[in-house]
Every structure is written in structure tokens, then in C-alpha cells.
Amino acid sequence: MDSNGGHYLNKEAVLSPLGAARMCQLLLGCTIMSLVSHGADYSATYGTFCMFVWCFCFAVTLVVFATDITRLHSCMPISWDNFTVAFAMLATLMYITASVVYPVYFLQTECPDEDCEAQIYRIAVTVCSSLCCFPYGAEVVLTRAKPGAVVGYMATVSGLLKVVQAFVACIVFGALANDSEYTLHIATQYCVVVYSLCFSVTVVVVILTVSGRTSALRFPFDRFVVVYTFFAVILYLSTALIWPIFSFDKKYGTTTRPEDCPRGDCPWDSKLVVAVFTNVNMILYFVDLVYSQRIRFVSSSAV
Numbered sequence: 001m002d003s004n005g006g007h008y009l010n011k012e013a014v015l016s017p018l019g020a021a022r023m024c025q026l027l028l029g030c031t032i033m034s035l036v037s038h039g040a041d042y043s044a045t046y047g048t049f050c051m052f053v054w055c056f057c058f059a060v061t062l063v064v065f066a067t068d069i070t071r072l073h074s075c076m077p078i079s080w081d082n083f084t085v086a087f088a089m090l091a092t093l094m095y096i097t098a099s100v101v102y103p104v105y106f107l108q109t110e111c112p113d114e115d116c117e118a119q120i121y122r123i124a125v126t127v128c129s130s131l132c133c134f135p136y137g138a139e140v141v142l143t144r145a146k147p148g149a150v151v152g153y154m155a156t157v158s159g160l161l162k163v164v165q166a167f168v169a170c171i172v173f174g175a176l177a178n179d180s181e182y183t184l185h186i187a188t189q190y191c192v193v194v195y196s197l198c199f200s201v202t203v204v205v206v207i208l209t210v211s212g213r214t215s216a217l218r219f220p221f222d223r224f225v226v227v228y229t230f231f232a233v234i235l236y237l238s239t240a241l242i243w244p245i246f247s248f249d250k251k252y253g254t255t256t257r258p259e260d261c262p263r264g265d266c267p268w269d270s271k272l273v274v275a276v277f278t279n280v281n282m283i284l285y286f287v288d289l290v291y292s293q294r295i296r297f298v299s300s301s302a303v
Contacts, residue, residue: 029058039121175273236282
């Protein structure tokens with residue numbers, strides 16, 4: 001018993017729906033890593049990325065689960081609720097990405113007789129990875145803001161969208177790094193500056209919220225977030241117009257994919273990915289701006 005007469009261990013961390021979701025996450029995560037290590041195998045950049053996703057999410061989930069059971073999060077200098085819901089959202093996105101990337105690069109329609117066992121393991125990995133998206137998504141649903149409830153910013157739609165925006169920006173950066181030829185024009189370099197600026201500010205917003213330090217700032221953080229989101233919409237709107245012109249217009253590039261462009265190493269493909277996810281993030285920031293008008297920001301580190 002602690003000094004307040006409560007139990008040291010938190011039974012709700014195991015017996016609640018949230019606890020059940022986290023145990024499913026751990027079970028599926030452990031199964032995936034075992035299958036990959038035993039027979040599915042992974043290689044190259046894409047395989048390493050998938051393995052990183054599974055190991056990272058499993059490790060953080062284990063720490064979150066153990067910390068919640070032992071109530072040690074009360075000793076941490078962070079806003080625990082903001083941290084857990086932000087991580088659950090991030091893990092959901094990472095698992096969805098790994099569940100798409102892994103079968104694309106490691107599953108084959110046909111397998112040689114001597115390599116069919118590895119194919120079966122890879123199918124099992126893909127299935128388990130896809131299933132694991134649901135418990136992480138369930139955690140987001142269970143911990144997100146309910147009407148009338150006082151919760152941390154990250155549990156609101158606007159807070160969750162911040163995580164999605166940062167994740168989408170990472171996809172854009174990955175495409176830019178994959179021979180996107182953005183250095184050929186000043187206009188496309190401007191687009192990269194916009195991506196970097198918006199990503200940096202979004203990450204700072206998330207870090208300040210998770211760390212519970214927003215109340216220590218000398219300016220109204222909620223107003224800053226709304227104003228920043230408004231300018232992010234304007235900036236992304238400009239890149240959504242500029243990037244396709246300097247990537248696919250006949251004057252600057254090609255309107256169709258070159259036939260001799262190798263799969264996985266084609267500048268045209270990278271430009272297309274950047275164009276698509278630029279529009280995705282522009283929509284996300286616009287939705288964020290709309291929802292940010294309807295919430296009351298809670299900056300207390302206690303939430």
C-alpha cells in the first residue's frame with residue numbers, strides 16, 4: 001500500500017479494455033519478431049524499416065504497459081496521457097505502413113519449392129502485422145477525447161492529427177531523399193523548405209504537449225497552435241500547386257512515367273509520392289484548423 005492507502009499495482013492496467021488492447025499489442029508484436037527471426041527473414045532498406053517498426057513499437061508498448069501497472073508514470077516529468085495516446089496513434093500509422101511495405105517487397109505470387117517455407121512465414125508476418133493495427137487503433141479510440149471530458153490536447157482530434165501530419169511529412173521526406181531531383185529548381189527547393197518548416201513546428205508542438213511544458217510558455221500556446229495551423233494550410237496549398245508544375249509539366253519534366261524507369265529507383269515515382277502526400281497533408285492541416293476552433297486547450301501537465 002502507498003501513503004494514500006492505494007495499491008502499488010494498478011489492476012485496471014490489465015483488467016480494463018485498454019489493458020486488453022495493450023496485451024494484444026505485445027502478443028502480436030512478439031509473434032511477429034519471432035516469425036521474422038525464425039524463418040521470414042528481412043533484408044535491404046525496406047526490410048530493416050519494417051523490423052525497426054515492430055521492435056520499436058513492441059519495446060515502447062512494453063515500457064508503457066509495465067509503467068502503467070506499477071504506476072511509475074507519476075514519477076515521470078511528462079504528461080502521461082498525452083504521451084500514451086500520441087504513441088498509440090504513431091504506432092498505428094507505423095504498423096499500417098509496415099503491413100503494406102513488407103508484403104510488397106517480400107511476398108511473391110509464386111515460390112520455388114525449396115523456399116516455400118519462408119514464403120509461409122512471410123505471409124504469417126503480414127497477417128499478424130495487419131492484425132496488430134487494430135489493437136493500437138483501439139487504444140486510440142479508447143483514450144481519445146470524449147464530448148464534455150477534460151483531457152490533454154493530444155487526445156483531441158487536433159492533437160491526433162498533429163501526429164498524422166508529422167508521419168505524412170516523414171513519408172514525403174523519404175520520397176524526396178529517393179532521387180526526387182528537387183534540387184533542379186528553386187521552386188521545388190521552396191517546397192522542401194515548407195515541408196521542413198511545418199514538420200519542425202508540428203514536432204515541437206507535440207513535444208511541448210507531451211512534456212507538459214505548454215503552461216510555462218510566455219504566450220498563449222493554444223492561439224499559437226491555431227495561427228500556425230492556418231499558415232501551414234496556406235504554405236501547403238502553395239506547394240500543392242507548385243510541386244506538380246515543376247515535376248510533371250512538359251516544360252520542366254515529363255507528364256507520364258518513363259518506360260525505362262527502374263522500379264524502386266525512379267525519380268518520377270518519387271515526385272508522384274511527394275505530390276500525393278503533399279495534398280494529403282494539406283487536407284489534414286485544413287481539417288486540423290477546423291477542429292482546433294472547437295476545442296478548449298488544456299495546458300496543465302497534470303493531464
